[in-house]
Amino acid sequence: MIVELSHRVVEGMTTFPGIPGPKLGVHLSREDSRGMYAPGTEFHIGMITMAANTGTYVDTPFHRYAGGGDLSQVPLSKLADLPGLVVRSAGQRVVSLDRALDVRGRAVLIHTGWDRHFGTDAYAHGHPHLAPESAAWLAGQGPALVGIDSLNIDDTPPHGERPAHSILLRAGIPIVEHLTGLDALPDDGFRFHAAPPMVAGLGTFPVRAYAVVP
Template sequence: MIVELSHRVVEGMTTFPGIPGPKLGVHLSREDSRAMYAPGTEFHIGVITLAANTGTYVDTPFHRYAGGDDLSQVPLSKLADLPGLVVRAAGQRVVSLDRTLDVRGRAVLIHTGWDRHFGTDAYAYGHPHLAPESAAWLAGQGPALVGIDSLNIDDTPPQGERPAHSLLLRAGIPIVEHLTGLEALPDDGFRFHAAPPLVAGLGTFPVRAYAVVP
């Protein structure tokens, strides 16, 4: 079974307050293409303009650190076909992890249920996030990737501190934010995938996150 874990990207959507929504356009319309191809043959080539932090996306170390690995440098071994682990944290605004968990080499996905608010004003306020001390513990335990179904893995106060981003990305651990559908997964025994395009010079980009459940 394949379980979808990504939000659909649509024109004008809001992912994070203040980040512009995507715009869709047309480079070659079906109508115009008819003059270029044999009768009965037509094509559509679209254009999309979007901020890299749109929908469900991955943060790589370059997002936080100028010398960190960008989208083209993070190996697929940290993004695809990962053994998954779901941490159930519904009802917790500040998520603390059980330090007896075996997280090494795994995709650790934090299920808060906050994705139910995606696309509404409520999504941006009072969202669940990872406790800094749990982020520090994770950074030392060697997970392949950490994800959350919330606005941000960090709290988003005006002063802009981001301890989970700083600790995890410094340790070379990608972060996937704005996941959805984690309630459909078992706690473990599945494989997780969230690979972005191989773009040099970018630290974040939307992904088609999904899980394969035997």
């Protein structure tokens, strides 16, 4: 079974307050293409203009650190076909992890249930986030990736620090934010995928996150 874990990207959507929504356009319409091909053959080539932090996306070290690996430099072994682990934390605004968990080499997905607010004003206010001390513990344990179904893995006061981003990305651990559908996954025993395009010079980009459940 394949479980969808991404939000749809649609015209004008809001992912994070202050980041503009995507704009969809057309480079080549079906009508215009008809004169370029044999009768009955037509194509559509679209265009999209968007911030890299749109929908469900991955943060790579370059997002936080100028010398960190960008989308083209993070290996697939940290983004695809990862053994998954879901941490259930509904009702916790500050998520602390059980330090008995075996997270090494795994995609650690934090299920808060906050994705139910995606697309509403409530999504941006009082969202759950990872405790800095848990981020530090994760960095020492060597997970492949960490994800959350919330606005941000950090608390987001204006001009505030972002300790979870700083700690995890410094350790070379990608972060996937704005996940959805984690309630449909078992606690473990699945494979997680969230690979972006290999774009040099960018630190973030939308992904089609999904899980394969036996």
